[in-house]
Amino acid sequence: MAPPTEAYELPRLDPSVAAEAHRRWATLTKPEGSLGRLEELAERLASIRGDPRPRFRRKTIAVFAADHGIASEGVSAYPASVTAAMLENFLAGGAAINVLSRLVGADVVFVDVGIDAEPRPTHASLRVARIARGTRNFAREAAMTHDEAERAVEVGSAVADSVVEAGTDLLAIGDMGIGNSTSASAMLAALTGRPGVDVVGPGTGLDASGVARKARLVDAALRDRAIDANDPWSVLREVGGFEIAAMAGAALGAAAHRVPVIVDGFIATVATVWASRIQPGLPAFLVPSHRSAEPGHRLALDRLGLVPYLDLGLRLGEGTGAALQMLLCEAAARLLDEMATFEEARVAGRVRGR
Amino acid sequence: MAPPTEAYELPRLDPSVAAEAHRRWATLTKPEGSLGRLEELAERLASIRGDPRPRFRRKTIAVFAADHGIASEGVSAYPASVTAAMLENFLAGGAAINVLSRLVGADVVFVDVGIDAEPRPTHASLRVARIARGTRNFAREAAMTHDEAERAVEVGSAVADSVVEAGTDLLAIGDMGIGNSTSASAMLAALTGRPGVDVVGPGTGLDASGVARKARLVDAALRDRAIDANDPWSVLREVGGFEIAAMAGAALGAAAHRVPVIVDGFIATVATVWASRIQPGLPAFLVPSHRSAEPGHRLALDRLGLVPYLDLGLRLGEGTGAALQMLLCEAAARLLDEMATFEEARVAGRVRGR
Numbered sequence: 001m002a003p004p005t006e007a008y009e010l011p012r013l014d015p016s017v018a019a020e021a022h023r024r025w026a027t028l029t030k031p032e033g034s035l036g037r038l039e040e041l042a043e044r045l046a047s048i049r050g051d052p053r054p055r056f057r058r059k060t061i062a063v064f065a066a067d068h069g070i071a072s073e074g075v076s077a078y079p080a081s082v083t084a085a086m087l088e089n090f091l092a093g094g095a096a097i098n099v100l101s102r103l104v105g106a107d108v109v110f111v112d113v114g115i116d117a118e119p120r121p122t123h124a125s126l127r128v129a130r131i132a133r134g135t136r137n138f139a140r141e142a143a144m145t146h147d148e149a150e151r152a153v154e155v156g157s158a159v160a161d162s163v164v165e166a167g168t169d170l171l172a173i174g175d176m177g178i179g180n181s182t183s184a185s186a187m188l189a190a191l192t193g194r195p196g197v198d199v200v201g202p203g204t205g206l207d208a209s210g211v212a213r214k215a216r217l218v219d220a221a222l223r224d225r226a227i228d229a230n231d232p233w234s235v236l237r238e239v240g241g242f243e244i245a246a247m248a249g250a251a252l253g254a255a256a257h258r259v260p261v262i263v264d265g266f267i268a269t270v271a272t273v274w275a276s277r278i279q280p281g282l283p284a285f286l287v288p289s290h291r292s293a294e295p296g297h298r299l300a301l302d303r304l305g306l307v308p309y310l311d312l313g314l315r316l317g318e319g320t321g322a323a324l325q326m327l328l329c330e331a332a333a334r335l336l337d338e339m340a341t342f343e344e345a346r347v348a349g350r351v352r353g354r
Numbered sequence: 355m356a357p358p359t360e361a362y363e364l365p366r367l368d369p370s371v372a373a374e375a376h377r378r379w380a381t382l383t384k385p386e387g388s389l390g391r392l393e394e395l396a397e398r399l400a401s402i403r404g405d406p407r408p409r410f411r412r413k414t415i416a417v418f419a420a421d422h423g424i425a426s427e428g429v430s431a432y433p434a435s436v437t438a439a440m441l442e443n444f445l446a447g448g449a450a451i452n453v454l455s456r457l458v459g460a461d462v463v464f465v466d467v468g469i470d471a472e473p474r475p476t477h478a479s480l481r482v483a484r485i486a487r488g489t490r491n492f493a494r495e496a497a498m499t500h501d502e503a504e505r506a507v508e509v510g511s512a513v514a515d516s517v518v519e520a521g522t523d524l525l526a527i528g529d530m531g532i533g534n535s536t537s538a539s540a541m542l543a544a545l546t547g548r549p550g551v552d553v554v555g556p557g558t559g560l561d562a563s564g565v566a567r568k569a570r571l572v573d574a575a576l577r578d579r580a581i582d583a584n585d586p587w588s589v590l591r592e593v594g595g596f597e598i599a600a601m602a603g604a605a606l607g608a609a610a611h612r613v614p615v616i617v618d619g620f621i622a623t624v625a626t627v628w629a630s631r632i633q634p635g636l637p638a639f640l641v642p643s644h645r646s647a648e649p650g651h652r653l654a655l656d657r658l659g660l661v662p663y664l665d666l667g668l669r670l671g672e673g674t675g676a677a678l679q680m681l682l683c684e685a686a687a688r689l690l691d692e693m694a695t696f697e698e699a700r701v702a703g704r705v706r707g708r
Binding site: 037339 | 384388450564647666674692702704
């Protein structure tokens with residue numbers, strides 16, 4: 001039933017590349033280890049790129065948007081119409097991710113994987129690849145068909161293919177979709193065997209009773225939907241979202257091209273937890289960004305063995321945390337590449353025995 | 355004995371400016387509070403600038419360098435000659451702070467407040483304002499005279515005056531000086547009444563016995579030097595450093611001009627703890643950057659009531675953490691200024707009662 005995983009086969013990472021980057025750090029004009037986590041970050045980027053001194057020439061933020069049938073259960077502080085309205089805001093350049101992409105110097109591409117709205121005029125930054133006008137309400141039926149799930153993942157991998165083809169060597173993935181923290185919570189619960197209470201949070205700003213209702217909806221879906229915990233495709237089909245599927249596909253697609261994938265917050269991280277069930281080697285190609293205020297994010301990150309670099313209490317999505325992380329990736333890579341060595345700068349090294 | 359504090363008098367901050375920034379956040383197209391600490395950061399910057407939508411046109415990183423007599427006690431993993439050699443590396447563009455200043459788009463100015471080396475040729479990025487060729491060894495005598503202490507502080511405030519005059523509206527302060535974590539630890543111990551063990555750490559990479567020796571030197575200085583804990587000038591004179599004094603002066607000078615001061619790691623933070631004894635209103639003009647790996651940093655930050663934005667395990671100095679924080683300041687200010695409002699973007703607001 002599941003499509004062949006060879007479609008998303010990942011390259012082998014050569015440990016000698018990260019080791020070479022690690023050795024270079026020790027030669028640079030600074031106390032050993034004094035750049036802290038930026039050193040490990042640069043080594044990770046080197047490993048993924050297969051280049052001991054990686055540089056990034058074209059950065060792209062891909063934001064995937066779709067609607068969710070579960071939104072009709074009142075699981076968001078905002079009405080479902082906000083997904084389509086925010087797409088217009090993205091295309092007009094007024095959203096947070098627009099501001100940050102300008103700051104970071106990244107291209108940004110918006111992908112409509114299934115917004116529930118009338119078609120809109122074309123736009124240079126928009127790709128329309130709607131699977132349907134939103135998923136179905138998983139409180140009542142499967143969110144999507146198996147065919148829709150596969151096609152949604154392929155939308156993401158095709159976006160990755162095309163931006164990499166155009167020169168992208170660092171990709172950030174983000175999301176927009178009213179109701180999607182409920183879909184992501186249900187997916188994470190199904191993938192980890194945890195109850196709703198462990199995986200839900202306020203999302204865009206639900207109050208305590210809203211969060212409790214969300215947890216009950218997740219628990220009911222785990223009981224009522226035909227989920228086989230050993231089959232990630234059944235999880236996606238029963239309780240997933242189109243933009244979540246597409247982010248998973250984008251991560252797999254970029255990783256296949258050795259392009260590091262910066263993962264945004266809770267929704268994007270759950271997408272990569274799912275994608276890691278398709279390709280268990282995926283986490284080595286991912287770069288965490290921030291620790292979201294959404295409580296389930298920690299669980300999702302732990303599953304991937306990733307520790308975020310930023311902890312700013314962000315809970316916006318859109319790829320905003322990933323965009324900020326692009327700056328740290330640039331910093332880490334440039335430091336490794338551009339700093340002078342002790343020998344070049346004729347700076348004395350450590351005094352032995354201190 | 356102490357110079358008149360009016361020299362560093364700070365402007366009054368009008369709380370209505372931060373409140374106006376806070377109200378604007380609520381109108382922008384994102385869930386309320388979803389930009390987390392970036393929202394509070396932008397409000398702080400607005401307050402300091404007296405502008406509810408501050409923008410930064412010229413960013414400057416000022417790195418103050420000097421030598422320390424205490425280095426002859428073997429308190430650093432590196433020989434004292436590294437201070438002068440690193441200045442050459444700075445001027446050649448090969449150090450970490452050079453790489454980051456290019457990434458951040460900031461000017462960088464290096465200030466020799468008292469390096470122990472022969473004079474070097476002039477350089478466009480260098481200001482020479484040597485108080486002496488290093489401080490004296492505070493294990494044996496006062497680190498500097500009262501007059502030297504005052505002049506070192508004035509070096510920093512003069513640097514702040516001149517870069518602000520040239521258009522700088524965001525200043526980062528950083529340090530270079532072999533032995534300076536020992537001077538900073540002794541200052542912090544004197545200013546807080548804590549024993550050496552609470553304020554020392556590995557600095558550039560001392561081993562455990564080196565750290566223990568450092569703590570003993572701090573305790574001995576607190577006992578043997580003529581420190582009056584109620585007189586910050588006596589603390590600076592007895593156990594301080596020229597670049598630490600200059601960073602304090604730069605922070606006071608920039609604050610007087612309503613220019614936010616981004617504080618780097620342990621050494622720079624101790625400089626601002628000292629400066630806050632001169633002007634208790636100073637912390638409101640400071641922007642913390644990262645949490646250093648140096649254990650005493652937490653104590654220094656707590657004294658100022660500041661919570662850092664980055665926690666990357668950095669322990670390099672040079673203003674490297676502050677340079678990264680410039681990016682977060684830019685991000686916060688631009689988001690506040692450039693994002694569309696719900697009304698402008700015609701995006702629906704919250705559903706009441708969820």
